[in-house]
Amino acid sequence: MSERLPVLFLTNPIVLPGMVVPLELDDAARAAVDAAQAAGGSKKLLVAPRLEDRYPSHGVVASIVQVGRLAGGEPAAVVKGESRAHIGSGTTGPGAALWVEVDLVEEGPVTDEVRELAAEYKKLVLAILQRREAWQVIDSVNRLTEPSALADTAGYASYLSDVQKRQLLETPDVADRLRALIGWTTDHLAEVEVNDKIADDVRDGMEKQQKEFLLRQQLAAIRKELGEGEPEGSDDYRARVEAADLPDAVRTAAMREVDKLERASDQSPETGWIRTWLDTVLDLPWSVTTTDSTDIVEARRILDADHHGLSDVKDRIVEYLAVRARRADRGLQVVGGRGSGAVLALAGPPGVGKTSLGESVAKALGRNFVRVALGGVRDEAEIRGHRRTYVGALPGRIVRAINEAGSMNPVVLLDEVDKVGSDFRGDPAAALLEVLDPAQNHTFRDHYLDLDLDLSDVVFLATANVVEQIPGPLLDRMELITIDGYTEDDKVAIARDHLLPRQRERAALTEDEVVITDEALREIAANHTREPGVRQFERFLATALRKAATRLADGSTEAVTVDVDNLTDFIGKPRFTPDSDERTAVPGVATGLAVTGMGGDVLYIEATATDGKPGLNLTGQLGDVMKESAQIALSYVRSHAAELGVDPAALEKGIHVHVPAGAIPKDGPSAGVTMVTALVSMATGRRVRADVGMTGEVTLNGRVLPIGGVKQKLLAAQRAGLSTVFVPHRNAPDLDDVPAEVLEALDVRPMTDVADIVAVALEEAPAQVTAAA
CATH class of the missing domain: 3.30.230.10 (Ribosomal Protein S5; domain 2)
Known part of the structure; x- marks a missing residue:
């Protein structure tokens, strides 16, 4: 059935059959309303969506319920959608309105499938309305029995877009409309449920935070009344990290841990781990370095002053320092191994001065010195550190040595590398391979820090008693310097210049009070000790000086002289004689x-x-x-x-x-x-x-x-x-x-x-x- 009606194009809202909507009238809309009123008693017009991409194919035949003005004085009309219509060709009519030929769309038969779809859609609509507690609307929906009318109520749905509503308008088949609506409504309901859950979680979290804030304020007030300070670990870590001079990668990792700390509660065990880790990272001297001394003459003077003999060893150390100095003068990279040769390993029997040589190297370079004792170490974690998840986790000895030294380029002495053991906890010597390899140690990663630590500018020295006990791959990364021991003349000179003054100071004696002759020193070296070093020699000197101090304590004012003739009175009979x-x-x-x-x-x-x-x-x-x-x-x-x-x-x-x-x-x-x-x-x-x-x-x-x-x-x-x-x-x-x-x-x-x-x-x-x- 065809009909000629004036057309009213609307951008918003999209009018579906059964909808009653107020419309603000512009000139075109007022012309359409006037044309409909002038046409006869029906007062009908066609309401169609305004489309930018094409001419609309369908519209809604609507009747004019009322014409008037809005509260602001603008002209308006209330229309009620009655039935779908297919828009045909344009035609002429009275007034300035656009007239079109329309064909009414007849509704199809209501089948069992349509009724089932309508019932399912009604359940979904009622679920949404119940969430909103729109009880009057629920009653209206419950009274609807016609599937087509139920489907067209979707025109009021705020969660449907204009495109979806236009699709409903252009879909004459009720079953197709209901299927589309069920899909859209199901998706919307799922989204609503997720949003509601998130909102509930946020609300609960905010209530918990507000409660914790209130309790903390009360706790602070109680502590203030009791005269107690803030608990340990309540520092502002974010401010400390921002103020610290850290590398970019370290700062990023530290801020990530600060975020975790701020999100975690005080009762969580993770907060203790994070605080300890942050304290460790912030204590490390990331940006602190010392300036190397390049005076080779002064370096040789320091070595000669601290050690007697060992000319070959001193020459090699001076060569080592000379290469570093030349590279520094020419602006070349100076790193622990790549700039000046391999890691030096000082090998020799006990008491020959290996550790003190390391201290002299640090003094000659003008660097901080730290000693890492490796004797008896069997746990690989002692070198690489423990995982933070372990109770009592600590960084490895290398990281602790850097922290103790207070600079990123100290001289680190790895003492007794030949006495490193291995068991089910790993092989510490294997972990040292990365530390001492100049091709790898610029990105050394400690398990506790889990950050790249640049060890390339650290001068590593190693000491050992038995070279054969050092693992082959570890020895391959070091340059061996052998210290075999001292001659009898060397021992006498060391005792006279170094040991005797030190033991006099410890015994609170002066040179005027106790004199030990060179002949007595030679007798001790020849017949009382048979060691390559001088530790036992120094013990005999300490014994002699203690006995001398005892004699002086008896009131004697004469100086005590220790000579070959009376040496047995001070240190006993010779322990070694040629046999x-x-x-x-x-x-x-x-x-x-x-x-x-x-x-x-x-x-x-x-x-x-x-x-x-x-x-x-x-x-x-x-x-x-x-x-x-x-x-x-x-x-x-x-x-x-x-x-x-x-x-x-x-x-x-x-x-x-x-x-x-x-x-x-x-x-x-x-x-x-x-x-x-x-x-x-x-x-x-x-x-x-x-x-x-x-x-x-x-x-x-x-x-x-x-x-x-x-x-x-x-x-x-x-x-x-x-x-x-x-x-x-x-x-x-x-x-x-x-x-x-x-x-x-x-x-x-x-x-x-x-x-x-x-x-x-x-x-x-x-x-x-x-x-x-």
Whole structure:
């Protein structure tokens, strides 16, 4: 059915059938209303949405309920939508309004599916209205039974957009309209539920914060009345972080933790971890560095003043500092390893001054010094730190050393790296690899801090007693400097210049009150101590000064002089006397040289023949290598018996080789030549010269192979009173490192054949033995 009606285009609202809406009338709208009133008694017009992209295809036939003015005096009209209509072609009519041909859209039959869709949509609409507590509207909706009318009430829905409402207007099929409305309404209801939940959570949180704020204010008032201060840890961390001079990455991480701290409650255990972490980060000297001294002459003066001797070690340290100074002068990067060589490792027996050398390096550089003791450390977390989630977590020793030093470029001494252990808690030596590797330590990450820490400008020094106990990958990152020990003259000079003044000060004595002569100092070095260092020497000096102080306390006014004649009154009888004459007084005993963790030492090897079962018996707690050296020595002597003047029958008996001091484990190949000499001495009955010592590995054909620790062994030979020492010929270059006074005191003979050693080391055979032969 076609009809000719004036058309009223509206941008807002979108009018659907059944809706009653007031409209403010502009000129075009007033023309349409006037045309509808003038057309007859029906007072109908077509209300259609104004579209920018196209001409509308549908509109609503509406009747004019009332025409008047709004409260502000603007003209208005109230219209009621009645039915959908399809807009046809334009036509003419009275007045200034636009007239169009419209075809009314008939509603389809109401099926069971439509009724089910209408019932579902009604439930959704009622759920939304109940949330809003719109009870009058709920009653109106409940009275609606026509599915089409129910669907068209969506024109009042504020949650539907104009586009969605235009789609409803242009959808004549009721079932399609209801399906679309169910989908849109379901989505809106879900959104409303989420928003309501968020609002409830926010409300609860605000109420909790308000409650906590009120309680804190009350607590502060109570503390104020009691005269108590604020609890520990209530500092304004945000202000502290903002005021601190931190790198950007560190500042970002710190502010992130501050945000967590401010959001967390005081009862949360996390707040304690965060405060401790922030305190640690803020205490680190992120922007503090010291300026290096580049005066190499002054550096050498400091080393000479602090340490006697050790010229090779001092030269290497001065070279190390000289390279750093040149790079600094030329504006090149100076970092712990890349700018001046590898990490220096000072290796040597106890008491030779390794730790004090590290302090002197720091003094020469003008840097802060900190010592990290690694002896006995077995937990990897001691180096890398603990995870913050663990109870009692702490940063690693490296981070704590930086904090203790108070600067980002200190001299860090890693003491006793050879005594680092490993167990189920990890391998600390493996964790040190990153610390000492100049290609990695600029981004060292401590587990506790979880931040990149630049260690590239830290000067790392390491100390060790036994180089062989340092893991290979760790030793590969260090440059080894060996400190083998002091000569007798060195010890006397160190005691006179360093030890004695220090012990006088500790005993509150002056030079006028107690005098210890150089002869007494030399006697202590020769016969009271047999150490490569000077710790025991210093203890004897302390003992002598305490006894001197006791004598002065008795009222004596005369100065106390400690000399060789009265030395036993102050420190007791000599503990070490040359015993090689006594030990080698019988055949079968030879004097060897060995190296232990305490430095060089003499090693006596005894051999004897028994009437028991033939074979080789070894005692003295020997290691596998040393046992094999004894077997090689016996095989060599048997195979070269004629050349050595040995009766083969003497070697068919039971042979017993013993190395005294059985409580001490012994191992190594360098006792091979000594065992050969002892076996030949036992078999021939010729004694080994008391003044002869020897060292070297021996092969089955008698070749003498090189060994290690030549300098330490020669120092031990000098202390033991030996005069002739045989060393492997291939160790001759090592003699350049031996002090000149030691080489002057010893007749050092490099040898290649053990038979030559035996020929010189053995005394002439006694007359009765020669006659019997």
